[in-house]
Amino acid sequence: MKMSGNMRVLFVFFFCLASSFFSKDCAHVGVLAFSSLSTCGSTTGRFRAASTTTLQLPTPGTSSLLASTTADIVDEDQDTATTRTGKGLFKRDRYIATNRFSVRKNQQPKFEQRWATRKSKLAQLEGFQYFHLMRRVTLNENDDGTSTTYLGGETDDEAFENYVSFTIWNKKSHFSAWRSGEAFKEAHGGTSIGAFLSTMLNSARVLRGAPRPAFYDGLFLQKSKPTSLPEVVDGWRNVQADGIHTLPPECFVTMQKFYIPSDDRALEFEQYWSDHFMKESMQQTPGFVARSVMRRDGLAKGHGIVQMQSSEPTYVIVTIFQDLASYQAWNKGSSGASSSSPELPASFSAERPPETVYYEGTLVISSPEGA
Secondary structure, X not given: OOOOHHHHXXXXXXXXXXXXXXXXXXXXXXXXXXXXXXXXXXXXXXXXXXXXXXXXXXXXXXXXXXXXXXXXXXXXOOOOOOOEOOOOOEOOOEEEEEEEEOEOOOOHHHHHHHHHOOOOXXXXXXXXXXXEEEEEEEEOHHHOOOOEEEOOOOOHHHHOOOEEEEEEEOOHHHHHHHHXXXXXXXXXXXXXXXXXXXXXXXXXXXXXXXXXXXXXXXXXXXXXXXXXXOOEEOOEEOOOOOOOOOOOOOEEEEEEEEOOOOOOHHHHHHHHHHHHHHHOOOOOOOOEEEEEEEEEOOOOOOOOOOOOOOOOOOEEEEEEEOOHHHHHHHHHOHHHHHHHOOOOOHHHHOOOOOEEEEEEEEEEEEOOOOO
8 A cells, every 4th residue: 555755654653652662661651542630721710719711732941830739748657647748748548640631623422432342450550449521611601500501612732621531549559559560451451452542533633632640649639429320341331332422421521720830829729628528428429429639740751741731730639420410419508519619718719810710520430449
């Protein structure tokens, strides 16, 4: 078969990438294909200090925002009664791995189909707690926010993070073991160079660019135990995806983004939310799944991981509900009003006002005990 010049360039690029995938660093390169979240979006949240933001791709150049977001590396098997790291920040309850995608226009069903039909043993792995794939939405104002519209974005900047994969691990060491193991390669088309190339080429058809991983320490976790679990076969969801229609929503997610710089405000921020979560538990809220303050692991390394930029949030508060109706019922109630829109200290918005983004999650997988 005769190849054009552009096709030859693509072939050489993917062959070189595949070769590096099968080297000793294969576990990190794989994120460039289809990997297993944070947000960049626009709708106005209920924070009194919040504002509507314009979708934008992180711009080059780091800032002092990075320093506050990564706690000292701690021995996860040491005395759990100690709640602080050497820097005074809180120790993580969970480790959260996300991957942020820019899906091309009208390619959402094909993208979701690739996820639905992938080979993965995720639910069988040690330390796995929870997973979903989520697509960004906006609440429709004409029906008081009781329905949503997909917010894909028209430009590259606007499309950034229109889909995010979200995985909760019990410990960071569990995540690291998965990323360096055979299960990772299988899930990312890495069983052979041919399979990997096929995955990469198919990804190029539906994505505007390479995925952008982001990792977080999960703090102050609140969760409810699932009353039922989605059907899982050999560690992955058993669903029908035709590549024509998007998958039905299985949860609703709010993500509140904060830009806290590297001075003592990081300590103040974490203490504030620790106290707030102690006072405002959501575990008895109907339709509640999980909530956590996510502190960006800005120093994470590996192939495919782009250095964190100054335009990215250092903290994200994620709240997961079973559905949009559960979120609306909570949000309109007195507990939702006090929890989602507290009087925030002015220092929390000194660099940039906090922002709220909404997602619908699908392909939910959960451990029996929940997140």
